[in-house]
Amino acid sequence: MAHVLLLHGLAGKAAVWDPVAAALPPRFSRTTPELPWHGMADPAWAHRPDPARYVVDSVWSGHDVVVAHSMAANLLIESYADRRVRPRPTVLVCPFYRPEPAGFDWPTISYYLNDFHRTFSEALRVGETARFPEARREWLARSLRDQVGPYGWTRWFETYLRTPFLDLGAVDAPVLVVSGVDDVAARPDDGRALAKALPHGRFELLDGCGHFPMIEQPDRLAALVRDFFDESLELT
Template sequence: MLRQGDVEPLVLRQRTASGEAGRRALLLHGLGSSESCWDAFVAHRPPDLELWSAGLPWRAGGAFAVAERNDTAWITEAVRRIPGGVDVVIAHSYATVLLLTLLADLAETGRDPREELGVQGVVLVSPFHRQRPEDFTWAELPAFLDLLRLGAEDGIRARSRKPIAPDLRAEMAERSCEQLGPHWVVRHLHAYLHTPFLPVDLVDLPVHVVVGDQDPIAPPAEGTRLAARLGNGSIDRIDGCAHTPMAERPDLFSLAVQQFLTTLPAGHPPAAVN
């Protein structure tokens, strides 16, 4: 039970009308971001794709900290709470690490995400993934915090409807990081550090990776290597994009999603939502 003043950790919102014969997708945002990072994609969505978005505990304005819990459980809960089920999960940034962890854990224990979650495929946007523990170094730890600030700036820039002066944008990003606090930052780093140990080659669910070729936060090469290691992976590189291709080039991002959807089985029937 939430106490007075507490923030609801998980909020689900239907973004489009139910499709008559299409598919249903759930959108998951990254660390310190929000559902608004998907607004441009929602406006450019593929035809007959019903969209839901999740406001997750690590969102901007979300819970400052939560009790120790496997963060992948929030994704499982979000998927299972969507009326009628979800065909595709589309995750960005930090959420890609958690979603991939969930899929790898299911595969390692012999469980099929198609049966456990009802999903037919996933899209990982600007994923974080390294192949070896030695790929992380002590020297880059301070830079990790700088990348979080840069990520906050990138998100502000992508969501802004008009240009913001660099100094003001930097101030807004710093404030965003202060509000986020240390708890989620450490959890993000811990999940990222664990990626070399994920048996991603066992994941045979269709996984489509989308990267921006100019991403300074999640190196595009990491996404490329991840797609190659996955049991059933594919990739799109969107030129001229940084960390949020769904906001920077929603037209090309939508096309990438639409083409991926054509490779998947038929979707769930439309859900009746009161």
């Protein structure tokens, strides 16, 4: 029996992992915590620096493997690199990464600031709200953006900006990076570059998928997770 920890991203929720968890074999027990930045949560979580502390508190020694999405994936890999959490076999789903500081320019900031709601629009388009009219989904996406607020956005973007400076050599565990070819938030090039920079990184690109593979292709993602963890745990 292996214990897997599943961490959701910014404005997500623990239940986003339900389809993947249901497709995993019984030999994987699981923990899916509700993180402080879930859904329409109180934005006060972002009023203090170091959001990685919430991820550090979520990972304990009994977690054999971890799956983390989006911002949580970044905070997890940062916690590994900073030696605040012991690296273990991990799947990072749609993480953000730039290998060099020069990869960030003003158009990058403008896109992620002014079009921040687009990621939430995608989540609403493929999730349980897909049945809603587009105008209502757009209103909900902007409501989520407003709930996250400037502090939440800043905490997320600071995390992204720190990625070129991470000591990825400290991540001495196998890591599978999964990206969606149609992701409007975390570019597939980000995931590919991160996997290349990790000592034991591997990259998988999912066709016909955006920023939420756990919703769009849960069976395929679950198969990747299962096979990767089976192989990794045999090696460890």
